[in-house]
Amino acid sequence: MRKSRKTAGTLDRARPLDHQKAHEIQAFNQLIRMPIALSESAARQSVTNLNQVLADIITLRDLYKKHHWQVAGPTFYQLHLLFDKHYGEQNELVDALAERIQSLGGISLAMAADVAETTMIPRPPRGREEVPVQISRLLHAHEVVLKEARTMARQAAESGDDGTNDLLVSDVIRTSEKQVWFVAEHLVDVPLVKAD
Numbered sequence: 091m092r093k094s095r096k097t098a099g100t101l102d103r104a105r106p107l108d109h110q111k112a113h114e115i116q117a118f119n120q121l122i123r124m125p126i127a128l129s130e131s132a133a134r135q136s137v138t139n140l141n142q143v144l145a146d147i148i149t150l151r152d153l154y155k156k157h158h159w160q161v162a163g164p165t166f167y168q169l170h171l172l173f174d175k176h177y178g179e180q181n182e183l184v185d186a187l188a189e190r191i192q193s194l195g196g197i198s199l200a201m202a203a204d205v206a207e208t209t210m211i212p213r214p215p216r217g218r219e220e221v222p223v224q225i226s227r228l229l230h231a232h233e234v235v236l237k238e239a240r241t242m243a244r245q246a247a248e249s250g251d252d253g254t255n256d257l258l259v260s261d262v263i264r265t266s267e268k269q270v271w272f273v274a275e276h277l278v279d280v281p282l283v284k285a286d
């Protein structure tokens with residue numbers, strides 16, 4: 091049966107217009123001025139800082155998932171659950187940081203290759219490591235985040251970007267400090283059954 095011209099036109103309109111390509115509408119280093127009563131220099135400084143801490147927190151988040159999967163030994167179950175809880179909390183920070191960057195008119199890092207090029211946290215091996223080594227890696231990653239986040243929080247406060255300061259202090263720093271406590275206590279060498 092032949093299609094009428096009208097039917098063919100209607101079907102064309104229903105067809106998904108896939109395989110489209112075009113230039114970016116904003117390059118990574120470009121900043122859009124947002125009407126949030128913040129100077130361009132303050133927004134630019136915060137976007138740069140937040141992308142660094144974002145790359146490090148994505149890495150820390152993924153380190154928790156790696157260890158959640160690969161943990162072994164007598165404390166398997168509690169660490170398996172704890173590492174996944176911390177993964178989830180870090181994942182919420184990732185979204186908050188990325189959306190803060192966009193709110194400031196910047197562009198948030200997103201893809202693994204870009205994160206790998208940016209993070210300051212040492213790359214772990216693909217293979218499996220012992221629990222004390224896994225925990226030591228996590229603690230070092232937390233310290234990288236805490237050190238930079240405190241410096242960045244002060245810079246944000248000095249430049250008048252209170253929203254970024256609050257996100258870094260209330261969310262990034264406090265979450266990280268508490269997670270460090272929960273993880274670090276596993277490296278205290280106390281007897282399980284018989285006191286010294």
Ligand SMILES: [Fe+2]
Nearest residue numbers: 158159170174
């Ligand atoms: Fe799981």
